[in-house]
Amino acid sequence: MYGGVHFSSVPDISNVARIDHNCLPMVAAMHRYGIRLDVPFLIALGTKIETRKAEAESQIRSHIGNAYQDYNGSTYQPFNPASPHHVARLLFHHLRVQGNDPVPMTKKSNRESTDEETLQIYKAKHPVCELLLDLREYNKLLSTYVRVLIAKVDSNSYMHTQFSPTTAATGRLASRGPNLMNIPVRSKLGREIRNAFIASPGCVLVSTDLSQIEMRWAAHRSQDPTMLRVFQRGEDIHNRTTCNVFGLKYEDVASMVRRVEAKTASPDEVLKYKHFKQFQRLPCKTVGFGVLYGQTAKGLRQSLATEGVEWTEEECQSLIETKFFGVYPKLKEMLQRDHDTAKRYAMIWDDFGRVRLVPEAKSSHKRIAEEGIRKAGNHPEQAGAQGTEKIGMAMLHPLMADINQDYRCRPVLQIHDDCLADVDKRIAEEYAAIAQSVFRDATPLIGVPVESSIGIAERWGEL
DNA sequence: CCACGTACACCC
């Protein structure tokens, strides 16, 4: 012991460089081979979105008429719906959709916010809000994805993006030129873009996904008995949390879900299920993600509100502190330990010894210090999860290279807990089984089974 | 004219 520091607690960083180094062959192969794009499909999609964009623009113009009159001192400025500044002036100064209510403001400039959340509030007040939201989506899809992807494919329609294993502080990969880790998936139209990513001729795309890997790392590190049992029994962790919080029986919930999914539930039970899903499971699921990120009661209240669940801050506080951590007390202790480590040493590290420096954790400014502590609280799980993924990639690549002698078998993308390969149809099943077991066994966790799921399809959007 | 900060939006 010296100066309050236990030498035994100093992390061993020697494995980190090896992990990053050993995943490079697969990363390089991803860059070199690239992923195939269906360019005619993308062009048709682009045309479709351009049409919708033009419609939305003309409707916006007809709705606002001369409502927008901005005089810059010499001329009237045309309204630009892509400018948040113009949108704010239109809605809150000319149309005054807020009436006498206060409007959410932007963080740094002193101006009304026009983000999606804000526009949703005033959707009922003026039809232009929804049109502006639609237009935003079209502009986003066209300028960030459709046009860029078409412009950047090589002469054989393959996209070669760069992956950097050393950019993110937690060891996650970063992708640029273009970024293929943020291709849309949540909205219907956005998901169409994912369908432009296709397998090579005679091949299929095989995805290998580590399920709930950060949660499993949290279970491993905390050794929380309830969490361990959830994963050992193969339960749905959010259902388990919900049951313990609301005093429901797990098996009752599971059988209800089965009946609803099989469409054999009575109308009464369907109503009960909908209530369960929105007002019980959703809050518990949100907390489950949120706690690993250090989400506060205020943040939880906010994110639930966007899902139509209007809880008070006090109710959120009680859900997090009393109810959630009441179910998983050892998880709370682990997070507390990590926060203490950050406050004491201004750093934190994961089980592989990947260190993150958080000097701000020692700041005298509470806000800055808490920011550092939140970063530290999440680091061991995010970095640990990435360790599993990178080690899996390192072990899998030589096996793929062997197969690739006779049949096409190429890695194409990694998205944090997901590894995508372009594989000859004739050996897709065989490859999938190998990849699944490699990722599953890459890093044994104590008392926690790791599970990887596989998907096979010709288009990425179908996975 | 370009560089940069900001707002917003997409992903895990």
Place this chain on the structure above:
DNA sequence: AAACGGGTGTACGTGG
């Protein structure tokens, strides 16, 4: 004065 961790990219608007 924030209120959720980790990223990239685009358009706008301002200031050098």
